[in-house]
Amino acid sequence: SSGKTTFSKRLTIQLMTNGIKPTPISLDNYFVEREETPRDEYGDYDYESINALDLELFNSHIEALIKGQEVEIPRFNFSVGRKEYQGDFLTIDEDTVIILEGIHALNPKLTERIPEEYKYKVYVSALTTISIDDHSWIPTTDNRLIRRIIRDFNYRGYSAQETISRWPSVRAGEDKWIFPFQENVDAMFNSALLFELAVLRLHIEPILMTVPQNAPEYAEAYRLLRFIKLFTPIQGKEIPPTSLLREFLGGSSFSY
Known part of the structure; x- marks a missing residue:
């Protein structure tokens, strides 16, 4: 929910304009x-x-790939929990830059067979910079949870109740598998947008309202509903198709 996928796609375009041949690979697959x-x-x-x-x-x-051989990249189907092969064959040459995108991309265990001098590590996260008032700051975790609920509902077949239920596990996983490596990066990118919560409001409200009142996750859903109502909604049509928010809302120029 940090916007890593769109970041990698936009980075790919920028590298191409600079005469570099990139190829993105998503660890989600x-x-x-x-x-x-x-x-x-x-x-x-x-x-x-x-x-x-x-x-x-x-x-x-x-x-x-490094040896110049062809591989077939899988596509992971989150709805059924299986890798699928759809003919996505890939080869690279010695001038190609591989962009690895995923929550474990910074973990040295993932690429321990690749020398460190061949890696440039970028940490992408939604680091919310706005506050409700002079004394009430907005946790970055709320920003990311709202993004995640919308994404999971739209693209991964999970309800808001399921996403909220798994959120403590996600947070524990971040503490164990992601945050220990964030200080070892070469660059950091803040993917939070000043206007995004106003845009996300119209999308998150109907999803949160599906959580049953007798469910353990209802308290968190209700809290998020009260929080998001603090923002005057912005229509999604105002958001350009190349925006990082389109990764969660749909209507992007990129395919995911």
Whole structure:
């Protein structure tokens, strides 16, 4: 929910304008099959663990690409929890820059077979810079949770109740698998937009209202509903198709 995918696509375009040949690879396509996903201490699927990725397949593909060989990149179907192969074959040459995009891209375990001098690491996150008033700041976690609820509902087949239920696990995963590596990056990019909560309001409200009042997640849904009402809504049609927000709202110039 940080906007990594759109960042990688826009970075790809910018590199191309500078005469560099980039090829983006999303780590989301390298998840293990759903039943092979590791579980946390509560017995739930731990999607935030680096071991939720098919590291052997990923590394074999990267090594093959570096050797100039052709590989077929999988597409992970989140609705059924399976990798699918749709003929996305890829080869690169020695001048190609590979852009790896995913929550574990900064983890040295992911690319331990690649020398450090060949890596340039960028940390992308929505670091909210606005406050409600002089004394009430807006947690960046609320910004990211709202993005995630909309994305999961629109593209991954998850309800708001399911996303909210998994949020504590996501946060724990960040503390364990992401934040320890954020200080070792070469650059940081803040993907938060000053106007985005006003835009997201019209999209998040109907999704949050589907959470049953007798569900444990209702309290959080109600809190987010009260919070988002603080913003005067902006119509989505005002947002250009290249905007990072389109990753969550739809209507993007990019395919995801």
